[in-house]
Amino acid sequence: MPTVFRYKGVRFHFFSNEGNPREPVHIHASCANGEAKFWLDPNVHVASSAGFDRRTLSELLLVVEGRRDEIVRAWNEYFG
Structure with missing residues (x-):
């Protein structure tokens, strides 16, 4: 499971x-x-x-939106 980044103890991964x-x-x-x-x-x-909870999920959604380009780049590098 490749980890792309961590934010406040939450692991973002594929x-x-x-x-x-x-x-x-x-x-x-x-x-x-x-x-x-x-x-x-x-x-x-x-x-x-x-x-x-709703508040945390909203915060995580904002994090993903802000790091969208990084996530797409990591996806393309990993899955080619």
Whole structure:
């Protein structure tokens, strides 16, 4: 599971088997308190979540939006 970055104890990562061309670019966020999946196209939005409260999920969404280019670059480098 390649880690792209960490933010306030939340790990943002991909699963190694997700490079399927049919699945759009996305990132997972996980920590002891919850997990979420964010789609990046056509705009950043929550695909699924469990355990994060609304405020935290909103904060994580802003983080993903702000680091979208970095995530896309890491996806393309990893999955080529």
